[in-house]
Amino acid sequence: MMHLEYYNPTRLVFGAGALESLGERARAYGNKALLVIGKGSVKRTGAFDRAVASLEKEGVEVVELSGVEPNPRFTTVLKGAETAKKHGCDMVVALGGGSVMDASKVIAATVRYEGDPSEMLMRADRPPRLPRAALPIITVPTLAATGSETNCGAVITLDTGEEPLKTFVIAEALYPRLAIADPTLTLSVPPDHTAYGVADILAHVTEGYFNGVDGTPIQDGFAETVIRTVLEWGPRAVAHGDDLEARTQLQWASIVALNGWVQTGVHAPYPVHQIEHTLSGIYDVPHGAGLAVLNPAWMRFAAKYNPDRFVQFAQRIFGVSMEGRDKREVAMEGIYRFEEFLRSIGCPTRLSELGIGEVDEKDFSHWAEKTLEVVRDEEGRLPGRPPLSKEDIVEILASAR
Numbered sequence: 001m002m003h004l005e006y007y008n009p010t011r012l013v014f015g016a017g018a019l020e021s022l023g024e025r026a027r028a029y030g031n032k033a034l035l036v037i038g039k040g041s042v043k044r045t046g047a048f049d050r051a052v053a054s055l056e057k058e059g060v061e062v063v064e065l066s067g068v069e070p071n072p073r074f075t076t077v078l079k080g081a082e083t084a085k086k087h088g089c090d091m092v093v094a095l096g097g098g099s100v101m102d103a104s105k106v107i108a109a110t111v112r113y114e115g116d117p118s119e120m121l122m123r124a125d126r127p128p129r130l131p132r133a134a135l136p137i138i139t140v141p142t143l144a145a146t147g148s149e150t151n152c153g154a155v156i157t158l159d160t161g162e163e164p165l166k167t168f169v170i171a172e173a174l175y176p177r178l179a180i181a182d183p184t185l186t187l188s189v190p191p192d193h194t195a196y197g198v199a200d201i202l203a204h205v206t207e208g209y210f211n212g213v214d215g216t217p218i219q220d221g222f223a224e225t226v227i228r229t230v231l232e233w234g235p236r237a238v239a240h241g242d243d244l245e246a247r248t249q250l251q252w253a254s255i256v257a258l259n260g261w262v263q264t265g266v267h268a269p270y271p272v273h274q275i276e277h278t279l280s281g282i283y284d285v286p287h288g289a290g291l292a293v294l295n296p297a298w299m300r301f302a303a304k305y306n307p308d309r310f311v312q313f314a315q316r317i318f319g320v321s322m323e324g325r326d327k328r329e330v331a332m333e334g335i336y337r338f339e340e341f342l343r344s345i346g347c348p349t350r351l352s353e354l355g356i357g358e359v360d361e362k363d364f365s366h367w368a369e370k371t372l373e374v375v376r377d378e379e380g381r382l383p384g385r386p387p388l389s390k391e392d393i394v395e396i397l398a399s400a401r
Helices: 018-026 041-045 047-057 074-087 098-112 191-211 217-239 244-258 271-283 287-302 307-318 327-344 361-374 390-399
Strands: 011-014 032-036 061-065 091-096 137-141 153-158 165-170 178-181
Touching (some): 011 018, 011 244, 018 091, 018 178, 032 047, 032 074, 032 098, 041 047, 047 061, 061 074, 074 098, 091 098, 098 153, 165 271, 165 361, 178 244, 191 217, 191 244, 191 271, 191 287, 191 307, 217 244, 217 307, 271 287, 271 361, 271 390, 287 327
Parallel strands (some): 011 178, 032 061, 091 137, 137 178
Antiparallel strands (some): 153 165
């Protein structure tokens, strides 16, 4: 039986031209904003100037923090928090993709955090000390991918040790007060990163779909609708970046995929994301590209343990017929078609395509160990359906080579 609790306090303003309302709406949360951006693409597209003009028009002073990495580093978070404190910022505005939004959330929490802020991040060897307060957070996404604009999670790479460890925090204090989702801001995203965003959206939905509890037909329907929408509109956005309708549908799918609607009552862990975090934390590959490689590989492994779920996926998403075929064959055809879709829009589907060089079982073993440093169950396995031992993770990685 389902047991659930749903809460999402983020006010969402969605639609072409929504950015123009940023200043008017931000004024309700303070007078001085730390405006967080990445490596500079928002300046080249003009989005930065538009955001600043909107804020300053309403009397909101802007302090810029630029340079957030694609896989944001904890040291960058600390720098951002110090900048916010030094200038007396009373809100944080994130203008960028998932990395900028995640960094902004943890910056906002670090400003109010008592003690070592790294303790809010998940580690398997100790419980996190979650933040209880944060500066007001406003998110302005420029990429349809992570859905971070309307949820309370953030992924950060700890870079203070000998080797980076990509981990996460989920806390109510990290919910943005406001999200301004303007699909026109995504029109300039190049085809490869648009495709990686598609892979990310799909992974958010399939992780819950395959790893959750049984008996959730409404959530199944939500998930399947999001998947079909992305399969329809994603290729159009990749092929025709200036197609505003495609960009709009993809942006809405990104938000719905991870604002909690699809996952409510499902209680699913996210093993594919956890394994990919290790990969992108060490090698700095684009998160969505890593997911495009690992998600089908994990599916092929997991289908052996839960074939009915994968048969449902194959039938409802790709129309695969059961006539004269066994469950495993139908399940595998659905996974094959999913992988072929990712390949068709330009995503990598093998580790060898990620530009990380030659890898072998020694590397896979190390990645598995790093993944289990972040989260593991009482038996030392990565939570999922099925739970994954170190050897299972190595098998999945080897199959993706």
